[in-house]
Amino acid sequence: MPLSSSHLFRAFTLMLFLPIYFTSAAAALDLKQADHQRFAAKETLLTEMSGLASSYLRKNHFWAHNDSGDRGRLFSFDDKGNAVTQLIINGSSAFDWEDMSSFKDSSGAYLLIGDIGDNMMLRPFTDVYLVREPENVSKAIVQSNILRHYSLVYEDGPHDAEALAVDAAERLVYILTKRDSHPRLYRFSLDAITAKAIPLTYMGEVRSIPSIEKHTAQRQGGISGGSPTAMEFSPKGDMALIVTLRNTYYFKREKTESWLEALNKNAFAITKNRMRQTEAATFTADGEKVLIGSEGRPAILELFDTPQH
Incomplete structure (x- = not known):
């Protein structure tokens, strides 16, 4: 028919x-x-991992730190979890270290640590430390002095944050808050004068998690499954990730877009966090893989291919 x-x-x-x-x-x-590789960090002192960053001096090596309660130090390990060294940061306090990032420019490789946690939202200022990534890690313990200590002030009052990322090309550092009704994005310059308190510049709210259509306000001062616990920008500056307790969200950034604009689009990919208390993430230095980490004894991590957008 x-x-x-x-x-x-x-x-x-x-x-x-x-x-x-x-x-x-x-x-x-x-x-x-995607090629998921799960492993445990063999560093027994890394029991409450809250921040991760890639090494720009050693391929497939990473730096991490504990949450509040530890001293000012970082731990280095490889992509099998083997401990490399412990880095003591002289002169640093560790009230509530929550996230870190790394970058490289013409002058060398650097680590940026964010003492930005404030559960009760009472701190008059928060701290970020810039240190040079050590070239010699042959000893079990090495030490580093602070290159720059940024004392940061929110002009609209204290905020709790667990997400920090650096854009080396812009020479700007971004902080995304956790306990506001909608996550708020702030930034400051790597080249800011550190002799006095540095006011953070408010960029705007991020309303894209879990999606633009499904985003709702959380209780002010509280947390939810969509509260940011880590953030990172890709080395090329064309992608961002935001970690929450439930998922990791990936955002594409066009050359003409600001990070606020990029983060307010629907994520082009979402991966389920399969570990307890996921609070740390980084891109590898070549941008080809993502490492996600969780708190716990031992610290469990997953390394997998960066989602393609």
Whole structure:
């Protein structure tokens, strides 16, 4: 029996959209089958991992720190979890270290540590420390002096934050708050004068988690499954990730976009956090992989391919 014109139209429409459907399904399948490598950090003192950063001097090596209650120090390990060294940061306090980042420029490789936690939102200022990444890590314990100590002030009052990322090309550091009704994005310059308190510049709210359509306000001062616990920018500056207790969200950034604009788009990929208390993440120095870490004894981490956008 010959097909009617309506049947022909439906058949043509189905053929037109089938490639798009299978392309989308394949992309989702590729993300689920990404090369996941789970391992435990063998550093026994890393019991409450809250921040992660990639080494820019040693391939497939990382730096991490504990949450509040520890001293001012970092731990280095490789992509098998083998401990490399402990870095003591002389002169630093460790009220509530929550996140860290790393970068490299023409003058060397650096580590940036954010003492930015404030559960009760009472601190008059928070601290960020800049140190040079040590070249010699042959000893079990090495030491470093602070290059720059940024004492930061929110002009609208204290905020709790666990997410910090640096854009080396802009020479700007970004902080994303945790306990506000909508996460708030702030920034300051790496080149800010450190002789006095540095006011943080408010950029705006981020309303894209879990998506623009489903985003809702959380209770002011409280936390939810969508509260940010880490943030990082890719080395090329074309992607950002935000970690929450439930998921990790990936955002594409166009060359003409600000980070606020990029973070307020729907995430192009979402990965489920399969570990307890996930609070740390970083891109590898080449941007090809992502490392996600959780608190616990021992600290458990997952290394996998960066989602393709």
